[in-house]
Amino acid sequence: MDPRLNVIEAAQQRNAVYAYCAGLLAIKMFIVAFSTGFVRMKKKVTVNEEDAKRNMTLNTEEDPAVARVKRAHLNDLENIPMFLIISLMWISTSPDIVECHVLMWLYTFVRYVHTAVYAYYPVPQPARGICFIVGTLITLYMVVRNFIYYADFFRTV
Amino acid sequence: MDPRLNVIEAAQQRNAVYAYCAGLLAIKMFIVAFSTGFVRMKKKVTVNEEDAKRNMTLNTEEDPAVARVKRAHLNDLENIPMFLIISLMWISTSPDIVECHVLMWLYTFVRYVHTAVYAYYPVPQPARGICFIVGTLITLYMVVRNFIYYADFFRTV
């Protein structure tokens, strides 16, 4: 077989892992987004005046259950888009395919657990903290790997 | 003509649609960001102690008009960066160019309408809800299309 096909095949396998993890993380964020709406509807509270006219009570103070889901959502926003940008660069540096699978799936897994123990089944720390730290370390590891990979290209500038 | 040029041309057309939609969505988010500042200046309120010295009153409780614009902004943050990452993967899977145009421009359009009816001309639901749902469905459709496209590449891993 043309050896260039192997390179393209390997790149597409990494893209496949990325596409699946990015998709699953997007789905997770939509679940959290819809939860906010569902909790609000169940408790019949809203923060928007124009919605209050539709049999919901206006409450500018956020309900504790809604506030919890929103904190989980904000934590996603603080972590997931940056991870997906950093990891997009990382998978383009031809990392080992097994390493690629392990890190991408582990990240996706810890973010699902993070949301579960933050928004839905609150447990005392350190469960949530461990998930956050593991996700952060994976992202920082990819940042450092990108730095090492691209360091060569600064010599000739 | 070299048939490979057609492939590159088609890919660049998809990139062009993506670049325009991403640019317009970025411009929209900056408009909302500046709105927060303008509303604060008009009402002469601020949440930062060091700014309060400059003829603005300090108010840790956010003004309702400012809070509304900020909720619209937060909703953007919850949706647009994830959409741009998912759709970046999707356009790289060589989707039909017409489908690409329809989905990308429709998404951009509903996000503009969402901001308009949320931050500037509040109307009762379901206007805002429909915009949010259409945007979500487009993103989820692209996630599923990515899953189907990349499913093949997992066999040989």
Next chain:
Amino acid sequence: MDPRLNVIEAAQQRNAVYAYCAGLLAIKMFIVAFSTGFVRMKKKVTVNEEDAKRNMTLNTEEDPAVARVKRAHLNDLENIPMFLIISLMWISTSPDIVECHVLMWLYTFVRYVHTAVYAYYPVPQPARGICFIVGTLITLYMVVRNFIYYADFFRTV
């Protein structure tokens, strides 16, 4: 040398600048994220009921110092992911390598300064405003450059 190698080399140099700036911005955001946690621990306050059991007092009203760091963090979320998506498109349009260095590093620099004068050493405006405006102008400049570059590809659609 094969002239195609020069093109690849130049593209990789741009990717290198992007990877370094994206990495440094990710590191900055993690510093801010950990600051929130540290300030909370130092003041022994928490917003989560389950954490309150661990010798911290529950306080749904955010402490002013924590609120300040969180506003700086939110401002990052409003700007950095969109910039990294827009600039990713921009570097793929083969911009001048010097311009690429100047704009990418300047953006990274002003975001570091923005965080410093917002979260850690609050100074009166306009220091923070200038950083925000410079970052916004760089992003909008790239949006316009992308529009110009890709305008050609709409003719043949």
